[in-house]
Amino acid sequence: MKATVVKNTMLSDKFGYLELKCPEIAKEKNAGRFFMISPHSDNVYLTDTLLKRPFAICDITSSDTFTCLYMITGRGTKVLSEALPGNNFLVTGPVGNFFRFEKGADTALIAGGIGLAPMINAAKKLKEMGNKVTLYYGGRSKTDILMYDFLQTICDELIITTDDGTLGIKGNVTVPLTDKIKEYKKIYACGPNRMLQAVNTLCSENNVPIDVSLDEQMGCGVGACLGCMITVIENGEKVMKRCCVEGPIFDGTKIDWDSLIR
Amino acid sequence: MDRLKTNICGVEFKNPIIAASGTFGYGLEFKRFTDIEKIGGISVKGISLHETYGNPMPRLVETYAGLLNAIGLQNVGVEKFIKEKLPALKPLDTRIIVNFWGKTIDEYVEVAKILDSTERVDMLEMNISCPNIKEGGISFSSSPKAVEQVVSACKKVISNKPLIVKLSPNVQDIKPFAKACEDSGADAVSAINTLVGMAIDVERMKPVLANVTGGLSGPAIKPVALRMVKEVFETVKIPVIGIGGIGNWKDAAEFILAGASAVQIGTANFINANVCKETAEGLNEYLERKNIANFKEIVGRAVSC
Numbered sequence: 001m002k003a004t005v006v007k008n009t010m011l012s013d014k015f016g017y018l019e020l021k022c023p024e025i026a027k028e029k030n031a032g033r034f035f036m037i038s039p040h041s042d043n044v045y046l047t048d049t050l051l052k053r054p055f056a057i058c059d060i061t062s063s064d065t066f067t068c069l070y071m072i073t074g075r076g077t078k079v080l081s082e083a084l085p086g087n088n089f090l091v092t093g094p095v096g097n098f099f100r101f102e103k104g105a106d107t108a109l110i111a112g113g114i115g116l117a118p119m120i121n122a123a124k125k126l127k128e129m130g131n132k133v134t135l136y137y138g139g140r141s142k143t144d145i146l147m148y149d150f151l152q153t154i155c156d157e158l159i160i161t162t163d164d165g166t167l168g169i170k171g172n173v174t175v176p177l178t179d180k181i182k183e184y185k186k187i188y189a190c191g192p193n194r195m196l197q198a199v200n201t202l203c204s205e206n207n208v209p210i211d212v213s214l215d216e217q218m219g220c221g222v223g224a225c226l227g228c229m230i231t232v233i234e235n236g237e238k239v240m241k242r243c244c245v246e247g248p249i250f251d252g253t254k255i256d257w258d259s260l261i262r
Numbered sequence: 263m264d265r266l267k268t269n270i271c272g273v274e275f276k277n278p279i280i281a282a283s284g285t286f287g288y289g290l291e292f293k294r295f296t297d298i299e300k301i302g303g304i305s306v307k308g309i310s311l312h313e314t315y316g317n318p319m320p321r322l323v324e325t326y327a328g329l330l331n332a333i334g335l336q337n338v339g340v341e342k343f344i345k346e347k348l349p350a351l352k353p354l355d356t357r358i359i360v361n362f363w364g365k366t367i368d369e370y371v372e373v374a375k376i377l378d379s380t381e382r383v384d385m386l387e388m389n390i391s392c393p394n395i396k397e398g399g400i401s402f403s404s405s406p407k408a409v410e411q412v413v414s415a416c417k418k419v420i421s422n423k424p425l426i427v428k429l430s431p432n433v434q435d436i437k438p439f440a441k442a443c444e445d446s447g448a449d450a451v452s453a454i455n456t457l458v459g460m461a462i463d464v465e466r467m468k469p470v471l472a473n474v475t476g477g478l479s480g481p482a483i484k485p486v487a488l489r490m491v492k493e494v495f496e497t498v499k500i501p502v503i504g505i506g507g508i509g510n511w512k513d514a515a516e517f518i519l520a521g522a523s524a525v526q527i528g529t530a531n532f533i534n535a536n537v538c539k540e541t542a543e544g545l546n547e548y549l550e551r552k553n554i555a556n557f558k559e560i561v562g563r564a565v566s567c
Contacts, residue, residue, distance in 0.1 A: 001295075038533060048326045050480050051532055076324075090534055092295060219322050219329065220532040222295065224287035226307075226336050227322035240315060240336075259319065 003037065003091040005083045006065055011146045014072045015114070016081050020089070023064035025057065028094040031101075031121040032213055032249050033057055035093025036221040037068070039076035049075050054218045054244070056117035056190075057094060059124070069117040069146070095221055096248050099211065101126055105185040108134045110173055110199055112191025116146060118213050119190060123154045132156045138173040138195070142166035174198050181206045189213070189252070193260045200252040210252035214260075216243040231256040265549040265556050266302075266542060270501050270524055271424030271449040273384050275357055277302040277542040278557065279514065282505055282528035283361035283387065283428075284308060284333065288347040289354070295535035300542060303357030305526060306347070308389050309377070310362065311369045313339035318472040323461045328482030329529050330459055332473035335363060335389075340373050344380055352382050359426065363389040367415050375419040386423050388416060388448075391430030391455040403430035406442035417447035424449035426503060431483075431490055432458050440494040440502075452503035452526060453494050454487045480529040481507045488520050492565045495521020509537060511544025518557055519564035 003022035036052035055068040111119045138161040160168030190213040203210040219225035223245035232254045266277035283305040316336030364370035390402040427443040431454035456477025461470040487506020504522030509530040530537040
């Protein structure tokens with residue numbers, strides 16, 4: 001299956017925003033699912049980057065277009081950053097599970113860094129359901145906070161934190177969340193594993209349920225290669241789940257966090 | 263597509279393209295993304311006597327034109343496979359090859375015996391060469407003598423299905439291993455399994471894979487695999503199934519010309535779920551263009567004297 005580049009915008013020196021045309025993915029109704037994209041255009045297979053990379057479906061922009069947010073970290077994302085309108089990429093999706101929101105429940109979305117990606121779609125979904133949308137969004141510095149103006153248009157409450165205090169509250173997302181955590185019936189979080197672990201600890205201490213969306217390297221994205229296993233604890237036993245099929249969203253309280261922090 | 267029809271060890275194949283073990287799950291994971299019935303056969307994830315949980319994470323890392331994996335043969339075990347996975351494959355019009363392995367000769371024999379009497383399983387593929395688990399196979403491919411022992415032990419209990427033995431490339435010379443398989447009654451050999459390699463994370467100053475080393479696959483290994491298929495083809499009379507970095511019809515044609523009676527496609531399934539189907543179509547067009555009635559006519563054409 002192909003996706004055609006509509007627009008590719010650099011948001012900073014390391015973050016980019018790609019709009020793709022692919023009706024099969026754009027028709028997705030749930031938030032939190034992802035797709036796989038081949039890091040070379042027009043179906044050229046003979047290249048040194050091989051595997052498709054997983055990216056969250058960030059926003060659905062029309063009946064046949066959607067977006068993804070990427071951070072340049074390696075060869076694959078470098079290729080994406082150079083994509084031009086009209087380029088075709090091989091994609092697979094939508095794949096994975098999705099956020100199960102409850103109508104009317106007080107919830108908060110928590111995003112750290114590139115973990116913002118699934119939260120844009122999530123915020124829109126919550127709004128559509130008539131829920132209040134609160135987004136905590138943390139980054140290292142002001143330049144890492146992306147799409148600030150846009151986020152204000154889709155959130156009722158936007159709480160920004162930066163590690164260096166150049167924008168919003170100084171510190172990580174748990175700083176403002178600590179005072180407010182008891183107000184929420186459920187938390188949905190996506191970001192670096194250490195941040196997710198900290199948010200999960202805060203939730204556990206306050207008996208607030210939490211679903212986390214994990215970012216794991218994947219081989220196939222469809223459950224065949226067993227390369228993206230997440231260890232969860234079920235009935236006191238460690239069980240391995242495929243991040244691509246049983247995830248990427250897991251009950252945070254069940255994750256074996258020690259196995260994820262490496 | 264009569265040009266692609268073949269018969270391997272008495273089993274009819276609509277085309278010689280097989281999805282390689284470990285890359286196609288239990289056969290149905292790709293159902294949403296491709297037409298499985300366009301594929302000649304599927305070699306399912308390596309099955310063992312008992313359920314196996316595999317290696318710790320990280321298990322995968324992409325390298326230049328390659329993929330290093332150390333999954334560790336995670337599988338549900340033969341009993342669960344037959345009860346929970348195989349029934350779903352029954353209605354599919356494609357050949358089912360079950361890859362299997364054991365930690366001891368007794369385990370190999372036990373699994374082989376069970377699979378041999380299992381309906382719907384068309385062929386068995388013995389893995390004596392997974393580089394990723396300590397007992398799993400590697401010791402059996404350490405010497406031709408050890409290969410002979412495990413293959414002949416399994417052959418004694420297999421009476422219904424043809425046995426393919428999957429060879430390791432991690433040996434000084436693959437030829438005596440292929441010969442040992444043939445001499446101990448193997449009906450076919452497949453070559454090659456992954457090449458042992460490693461990658462290091464320079465920031466953490468540690469190996470990327472939790473298992474330290476892993477098996478390299480993908481286009482990076484194709485020239486090595488092709489050379490080994492040629493060597494095996496020149497050594498044995500039983501059919502050779504070529505594996506290693508195949509990603510399109512041209513790659514498949516190269517393996518056939520080097521002596522492969524069928525090919526398996528692995529890593530490329532992750533990149534393009536339709537790769538097996540497209541390879542079969544491309545191969546058919548190639549044969550048409552070359553006016554060759556069936557690909558069997560050109561098996562080994564580039565190398566045989």
